[in-house]
Amino acid sequence: MTVTDLVSYDDALATYDPVMGLEVHVELGTKTKMFCGCSTELKQDANSQTCPTCLGLPGALPVVNEIGVESAIKIGLALHCEIAEWCRFARKNYFYPDMPKNFQTSQYDEPIAYNGYLDVQLEDGEVFRVEIERAHMEEDTGKSTHVGGATGRIHGASHSLLDYNRAGIPLIEIVTKPIEGAGERAPEVAKAYVAELRELIKALGVSEARMEQGQMRCDVNLSLRPKGAEKFGTRSETKNVNSLRSVERAARFEIQRHAAVLSSGGTIVQETRHFHEEDGSTTAGRIKDNAEDYRYFPEPDLVPVAPAREWVEKLRAELPELPRVRRNRLREEWGVTEHDMQSILNAGAVDPIVQTIDAGAPADQARKWWMGELARRANEGGVDLAALPITPAQVARVCALVAEGSLNDKLARQTIEGVLAGEGSPDEVVAARGLAVVSDEGALGTAVDEAIAANAAIADKIRAGKIAAAGALVGAVMKATRGQADAARVRELILERLGAEG
Amino acid sequence: MPGITREEVAHLARLARLELKDEELDHFAGQLDDIIGAVARVSDVADEDVPPTSHPLPLTNVMRPDEVRPSLTPQEALSGAPAQEQQRFKVPQILGED
Numbered sequence: 001m002t003v004t005d006l007v008s009y010d011d012a013l014a015t016y017d018p019v020m021g022l023e024v025h026v027e028l029g030t031k032t033k034m035f036c037g038c039s040t041e042l043k044q045d046a047n048s049q050t051c052p053t054c055l056g057l058p059g060a061l062p063v064v065n066e067i068g069v070e071s072a073i074k075i076g077l078a079l080h081c082e083i084a085e086w087c088r089f090a091r092k093n094y095f096y097p098d099m100p101k102n103f104q105t106s107q108y109d110e111p112i113a114y115n116g117y118l119d120v121q122l123e124d125g126e127v128f129r130v131e132i133e134r135a136h137m138e139e140d141t142g143k144s145t146h147v148g149g150a151t152g153r154i155h156g157a158s159h160s161l162l163d164y165n166r167a168g169i170p171l172i173e174i175v176t177k178p179i180e181g182a183g184e185r186a187p188e189v190a191k192a193y194v195a196e197l198r199e200l201i202k203a204l205g206v207s208e209a210r211m212e213q214g215q216m217r218c219d220v221n222l223s224l225r226p227k228g229a230e231k232f233g234t235r236s237e238t239k240n241v242n243s244l245r246s247v248e249r250a251a252r253f254e255i256q257r258h259a260a261v262l263s264s265g266g267t268i269v270q271e272t273r274h275f276h277e278e279d280g281s282t283t284a285g286r287i288k289d290n291a292e293d294y295r296y297f298p299e300p301d302l303v304p305v306a307p308a309r310e311w312v313e314k315l316r317a318e319l320p321e322l323p324r325v326r327r328n329r330l331r332e333e334w335g336v337t338e339h340d341m342q343s344i345l346n347a348g349a350v351d352p353i354v355q356t357i358d359a360g361a362p363a364d365q366a367r368k369w370w371m372g373e374l375a376r377r378a379n380e381g382g383v384d385l386a387a388l389p390i391t392p393a394q395v396a397r398v399c400a401l402v403a404e405g406s407l408n409d410k411l412a413r414q415t416i417e418g419v420l421a422g423e424g425s426p427d428e429v430v431a432a433r434g435l436a437v438v439s440d441e442g443a444l445g446t447a448v449d450e451a452i453a454a455n456a457a458i459a460d461k462i463r464a465g466k467i468a469a470a471g472a473l474v475g476a477v478m479k480a481t482r483g484q485a486d487a488a489r490v491r492e493l494i495l496e497r498l499g500a501e502g
Numbered sequence: 503m504p505g506i507t508r509e510e511v512a513h514l515a516r517l518a519r520l521e522l523k524d525e526e527l528d529h530f531a532g533q534l535d536d537i538i539g540a541v542a543r544v545s546d547v548a549d550e551d552v553p554p555t556s557h558p559l560p561l562t563n564v565m566r567p568d569e570v571r572p573s574l575t576p577q578e579a580l581s582g583a584p585a586q587e588q589q590r591f592k593v594p595q596i597l598g599e600d
Binding site: 030036052057145147157302 | 566573575596
């Protein structure tokens, strides 16, 4: 592997203008594959979800999955695309054992959706419009395991093993038009675009779009041209960049690498490149020469798809509020900053907070619990917030108990701890653990009297007007009641008994 | 109508992973040229108002509901495989050189 020279990012941008093209593959969340009834469930026994169709056995005939087409139309509509009146599938022919048919069923010059855009919002609030070239339907490939080489790499492997459970799972490939004019913000735009697309796909309910599970994958095409030039430079295509952070890093790296090659008088080779998570670099893959000739032709075994306009309009009418619009609306309703909203989004807390508010909790309380205690617990356990064993309705119940004075902050935390530990609903935890605030004035009064008697010196200071010293007595009472007193009420009682003004 | 060249036949043979000898290339180039010439006559008959046909039946939108149907067992799926290992299809080395 040759060491790649880079120029600094600022120097690269001083001379060159980056142009990007992003290709995103989304694995749909259908129950079955695109062209056969095999299950798409993940992590099953190798080759336990195949049939003559997805294995490409002679005589087997594919039939398209209705939900696959519907999902493609929904994605197209959400991206403001036109939906084809009539389109066909095509065979993309190639020899590689990840497809047992020796071709991938895809769409070529007749994508189901084309000419759209997605507005993405950068962290400072600036909105950048990314134009969409097309979104088309195709199928995923099987999973290869390379044996005999170093660390499972294809290079040096003696042979490979194929599991075709994934072969045939519906994919939608979404391709942008060349993204121009982003300048130094190009890597940021790339990341924001993929993030926004992921939110959109999730909001549409067509896929969970988990990048870490390969349900959403991104290829980053990038080229540089001298500033002021019209003509695009030669591009490189960095394949399978599978996290938001990596998308940004890959774009940034390629800008610096291209600039180094061009500045030293070299030429960029049109090739695919592999991204390396460890250091954010890319290395050369295969050169895209004319050997890449897929001999596309219309798939004779599948009849054309001609979505009825009534169907398309019905799907359009059912589209959910777009994520960016919804986020901005919620941000205003909750009265939080752009930055805080970003944190909420990153934590996966938007939906839990909304549901908690819907269950009756005030927005600030809902936010406090999900972004505080619960986010911490999810982080510790390495799980998603939504996967915590507590429901938004239960969090709302805890908020209600605090609001009515039955719980204080500390007890509320213990209640949530109990719910997370599987001890039941908030009310059950409160009853079982005896967590209710001591509101019996008699019991509280006794505890206050005892604290005053045990701390005569402090009591004298308070009598003399040093109100701040009351904190120590409040602490003593809270300790005596094992934290189950309402601290504000305790303070009032102390000051009352010592004749001091709060 | 332009015919098919020997170089194009060699290119197609490579894409199809067919190893053809020099004399075979000459032989097939001539044959394919005849075939393409014959098929090209369709274009003479079909006017501009006749769209290219990919599907002979006037059918569209043949779809199936998204319902799981039984798959083959792994044993059945692998029954025709020339070689297998770890319940997977075993294929020869993919990258020979470099």
